[in-house]
Amino acid sequence: MTKNIQASRSQNCNGCELCVLETQRQAGKIGLEEALIRILKDFRMNSNKPTFSVDIDPRIESQNVEKIKNICPKDVFDIS
């Protein structure tokens, strides 16, 4: 049965991109192009540090989502 991964706590994301690189390695590549997760920085001015949002492509269901969840150091993801 396929599993879904959601960024339930994206406010915790520290922008390390380990999840992005993990999805890419699972697809046999190293880089950012066509990654199934994108980490977007919020470029609001007058903030003393950036915040991040997490974009997930639904095709990620075909990957080992447990590994993606577990590589996150900030416990951003939930699996259902």
Added chain:
Amino acid sequence: MLNTKVQKVLEIDLQQKTSNTKSYDNLNKYIGGTGLGLKLMEIYKDANPIIFGVGPLNGFFPFASKTSIVVNSRNRVEDIYIGGSLSLRIRFAGINAIVICGKSPTAKIINIFNEDVKLEKSPTETKELGLPGKRSVLEFNELNLVADRYFESPEEILEKSFIEKNVAGLVITGTKNFTLKNMAEYQKLYEYILNKSGILNTVASNKPACSNCPLGCEQSKTGEIGGNILLHSLVACGYAENIYSDIGTLFSCLNILGYDYTHEDLQNLPNLVEKTLQNLNRTGN
């Protein structure tokens, strides 16, 4: 595939408004980062360049997350290091170093997309440049140059160089993917190194993290200046010295990527750097 036989250098001439990518097949002994940057400073010294460089591990292994910058500041060659996502974007643009030469007649933002360069008028909203999720932005926040709106450059050295050259910022987008012959072994080695975060000379915090580093340590905001030449040629974070000074780990990383460096190559690096610095000093930078 990763080309481990050449150092690909993106030259940007602000005066002529031109750019060009050169592949050097005789600079591999300088490894990358600071070693390569100092040699490029010698080659391009008449153009008073700013040189951004990555090392062979950047983009591929955890904690190799910083970008080396070599500049001539007040007749002294300085090597500084900044964090954030910049090193991965340079790696995934498919280049090893960026050499910025000359002075722009008017203030410009350098907008790099892989090997293509545009000089954008300043001010331009940097969020309009490059691709979201694949770009890094280095821009002024009042008097300080800041990468990704958080990571600072130390001691205002880079700020002075940018102002001298009439450069208001730099945006780089990298969209290239790499494959390795043995992805399964690479994955194992990646996880082995990632699990070594406990031996770093820093600890995790709730700050923004550099790309490919889970920690987001208290020190990530501040750049580095000077230090271990091999580490900074790789270009690993200074706080990861305990990992990448282990010669077995280092050779495992280099070999899986396809580099054929020997122990002698790594041992010779400090001598090569010393000789390059002597040449630079002899010629008055």
